Amino acid sequence: MMSADAIDNACDLEEMQRAQALSNHKNKTTHQPLVVDGVRCCIDCGDSINNRIKMLPNAVRCVICQEQFENQYGLEF
Numbered sequence: 038m039m040s041a042d043a044i045d046n047a048c049d050l051e052e053m054q055r056a057q058a059l060s061n062h063k064n065k066t067t068h069q070p071l072v073v074d075g076v077r078c079c080i081d082c083g084d085s086i087n088n089r090i091k092m093l094p095n096a097v098r099c100v101i102c103q104e105q106f107e108n109q110y111g112l113e114f
């Protein structure tokens with residue numbers, strides 16, 4: 038018969054795997070900057086956002102696409 042500890046450990050492992058899968062998923066859905074020939078580009082339309090990242094170094098979209106994205110999802114990624 039399994040001890041209570043063994044059952045706890047099994048649950049912890051499952052929990053860990055779920056957390057790991059979730060974090061992998063988040064990493065995949067976190068958008069990396071798109072760089073084309075050394076120029077940072079909008080990940081949605083491909084326009085250069087070099088001017089924009091002077092103000093917002095983490096920006097991955099141009100102003101227009103970012104607005105659309107936020108309207109659609111209500112989130113800033």
Ligand SMILES: [Zn+2]
Nearest residue numbers: 079082099102
């Ligand atoms: Zn764009």
